[in-house]
Amino acid sequence: MGFGGIQEEFDVTDNGRKRYAPVGKVLVAGIGVLGVFWLAASNPSSASDPPEVRVVVVPAPPPPVSAYDTLGPGETLAEMLADNGLDGSAIYELTEVVREVKNPRSLRPGVVARFSGAPDSSPSSIFLRVSPDSLVHLARSDSTWASSVRTVPLTTDTLHLAGLIDSNLWSATLSGEVEKLADGEFQEYVYDMADNVFGWKVDFTRDIRRGDAFRVAIERERRPDGSVRQSRFLAIELANRGRAFQAIPFTRPGGRKEYFDGEGQALRGTFSRYPVSFRVTSSFSTRRYHPILKVRRPHLGTDYGAPRGTPVEATAAGTVTRAGTWGGYGRMVEIRHARGISTRYAHLSSISVRNGAFVEQGQMIGRVGSTGLSTSAHLHYEFLQNGVQRNPATIDLPSAPALEDEYMEDFGRIRDQALEQLDKVALPVLPEASRVESVVAD
Numbered sequence: 001m002g003f004g005g006i007q008e009e010f011d012v013t014d015n016g017r018k019r020y021a022p023v024g025k026v027l028v029a030g031i032g033v034l035g036v037f038w039l040a041a042s043n044p045s046s047a048s049d050p051p052e053v054r055v056v057v058v059p060a061p062p063p064p065v066s067a068y069d070t071l072g073p074g075e076t077l078a079e080m081l082a083d084n085g086l087d088g089s090a091i092y093e094l095t096e097v098v099r100e101v102k103n104p105r106s107l108r109p110g111v112v113a114r115f116s117g118a119p120d121s122s123p124s125s126i127f128l129r130v131s132p133d134s135l136v137h138l139a140r141s142d143s144t145w146a147s148s149v150r151t152v153p154l155t156t157d158t159l160h161l162a163g164l165i166d167s168n169l170w171s172a173t174l175s176g177e178v179e180k181l182a183d184g185e186f187q188e189y190v191y192d193m194a195d196n197v198f199g200w201k202v203d204f205t206r207d208i209r210r211g212d213a214f215r216v217a218i219e220r221e222r223r224p225d226g227s228v229r230q231s232r233f234l235a236i237e238l239a240n241r242g243r244a245f246q247a248i249p250f251t252r253p254g255g256r257k258e259y260f261d262g263e264g265q266a267l268r269g270t271f272s273r274y275p276v277s278f279r280v281t282s283s284f285s286t287r288r289y290h291p292i293l294k295v296r297r298p299h300l301g302t303d304y305g306a307p308r309g310t311p312v313e314a315t316a317a318g319t320v321t322r323a324g325t326w327g328g329y330g331r332m333v334e335i336r337h338a339r340g341i342s343t344r345y346a347h348l349s350s351i352s353v354r355n356g357a358f359v360e361q362g363q364m365i366g367r368v369g370s371t372g373l374s375t376s377a378h379l380h381y382e383f384l385q386n387g388v389q390r391n392p393a394t395i396d397l398p399s400a401p402a403l404e405d406e407y408m409e410d411f412g413r414i415r416d417q418a419l420e421q422l423d424k425v426a427l428p429v430l431p432e433a434s435r436v437e438s439v440v441a442d
Contacts, residue, residue, distance in 0.1 A: 064116050067123075071111040077104040084115045085122040090145070094126070094138060097147045102130045133229060154221045154229060160425040161186075162215040169194060169204055172214070176425040182228060189218065193236060195277065197247045197259050200269030202240055203393065205279055211430040214238045217421035233259075235418035237427060248415045252407060262419075264403035264411055270338070271397045272315040272361065274304065275345060275381055276368065281305035284391035300389035301344070301382035308377040310368040312345050314359045315381075323355045329380070330372025333365045339398065342387075346380040347371050 071080055077098065081091045095104050111130065115123035126138040135150045159180055163172030169190050174181075193214070194204045202208070217234040236247040247259040247267055259267045282303035314335055321342070322334035329346035333353060336342045349369025353359055370377045383392040403411055 062119050064118055064124075066114050066116045069113050069115065071107060071109055071113070073109045075109070077107055080113065084113075087122070090122065093145050097138060097145050098128065098130075098136060101134075101136050101147060101149055132223065132227070152223045152229075154223065157220055157222060158234070158421055159218040159220055159231075160215075160421070161189075161218070162425045162428050163213060164428040164430065165208060165212040165214075166210050168208055169214075173428075175428055176215070182226060185228060189216065189231075189233075192233070193238075197233070197236060197267065198238055198245060199273060200271070200397065200399070201245060201267055202238070203273050205274075206393065207240060209241050212238070212240045213428045215422060215425050215427045217418065217424070235415075235422040237422060239427060246419075248411070248418055250403065250407070250411050250414060252404075258400070260403055260411065262415060264408055266400040266402055268400045269397045270316050270361070270400055271341075271383075271392075272313070273392065273397070274302075275313050275315050275343075276304050276306045276310055276379055278304045278306040278310070278379075281378060284389075284393065301346075301380050302392060304368075304379045304381065306368045306377065306379055308349055308368055308370065310379075311364045312348065312366045312368060312379055313362050314365050315343055315361065316341075317361045318342075318359060320353050320355055320357045320359060320365075323351050323353055323357075325371070328373035330374060331366070331369065332372075335359060335365075340386045342384045344380075344382040344384070346382070347374045347378060349377075 067084060069080055069084055071077070078091050078095055081094055086094065098104050107130065111128065113129070114127040116125040116127075117123040124140045128136040128138065130136055133152045137148045137150060138145055139148075157180075159177055161174060161176040161178065161181075163169070163174050165172045170187065174186070193216075198204075214237060216236045218231050219234055220231040221229040223229055233247065233249055236245075238245040238247075245267070246262045248262065249257050249259055251257045261267060280302055282299060284302055285299045312333075316335075316337050318335040318337035320333060321336045322332065324331070326332045326346075329344070331348040331351055332344060332346040333348065333351055334342060334344045345365060347369055348366040348371065351366045353363075353365045359365060368377055368379050374380075381392070383390050383395065385395070
């Protein structure tokens with residue numbers, strides 16, 4: 001039975017600590033079992049006399065009741081079991097039974113349980129929702145407990161969406177199957193597109209313009225209540241400032257999923273465009289007024305206005321050549337990459353790597369701070385090529401390798417199927433009058 005069928009018997013609510021309700025449907029209430037006894041006639045020769053019938057009323061046992069309980073912050077499963085009338089031996093046995101399915105220590109606050117049993121006695125049946133996708137049923141038989149797991153039945157669908165951008169990707173005007181979106185679902189896709197798909201090709205904080213557009217086909221696994229268990233892009237198209245980008249996911253055997261354009265060229269760059277996902281507060285410049293020194297001097301890096309403590313990620317894989325305090329940089333990390341490129345991350349509040357360590361792209365190397373010559377919390381990021389600072393917003397960053405020839409046949413088949421799905425929703429465009437106004441404004 002899936003959760004769709006379990007809902008009637010495990011109707012979980014979060015209103016209050018505990019709630020009581022009858023279990024099942026009581027077919028006979030206040031009526032006993034009818035016992036019928038046939039007695040022999042006192043005169044065996046009198047066959048025409050009707051037999052005497054005696055009716056015996058046996059009281060029915062009271063119906064079982066249920067209590068709902070929710071695991072609180074800092075509370076353990078054993079404590080919740082004890083609060084619901086189970087003794088030490090039963091608690092030990094139950095936790096061991098649950099351990100066969102999930103480590104009881106990994107249960108987080110908010111886990112809901114339903115305890116059922118006869119009134120004024122310890123529970124004989126327990127339903128424990130250990131995750132959105134599974135429900136553990138614990139049932140007592142004589143003096144032992146047994147467990148069974150019920151999982152959510154999943155359905156698969158394909159979502160087709162398009163968006164016309166006015167100012168940013170997050171507030172795009174959507175079209176397509178918008179009614180199928182759950183609350184907050186679109187925002188998750190936006191972050192994925194901006195960070196994991198096109199983040200190496202497009203700076204979504206600076207490059208997006210009014211009239212840009214996108215369309216996307218997404219495969220989803222959904223639960224009976226409509227919530228999405230997991231999803232994946234089948235294909236994406238982004239129109240940005242007259243440029244067209246396509247993204248098709250493909251996984252090499254034994255590798256990780258990557259995104260490629262229609263020709264098999266990798267969208268992922270060997271360098272990310274930014275080490276934190278926050279707005280630029282000060283760009284690369286040869287003459288900038290320094291707020292502390294009160295003079296104009298080159299600002300050969302990019303500042304990101306991020307809160308103190310924000311994780312800072314390495315923009316590419318490389319070896320740490322400096323990790324510590326360095327003059328006006330304050331706490332700083334410098335990483336050496338291939339092709340004579342190095343990067344610096346300054347004004348950190350803390351450093352998470354050591355000098356000489358190898359770091360991967362996207363690995364956290366420290367946290368945003370305000371050490372050194374700094375007036376407030378921010379990250380100062382520098383990109384150096386052969387020892388000279390360059391503007392990372394304008395330089396052509398190297399891309400990851402293209403898809404190998406041996407995989408192109410499989411990739412072509414997946415690409416063609418994905419683009420068929422993408423064609424089920426049109427790429428929106430600005431009306432002609434609005435397009436003219438946008439060009440004049442730019």
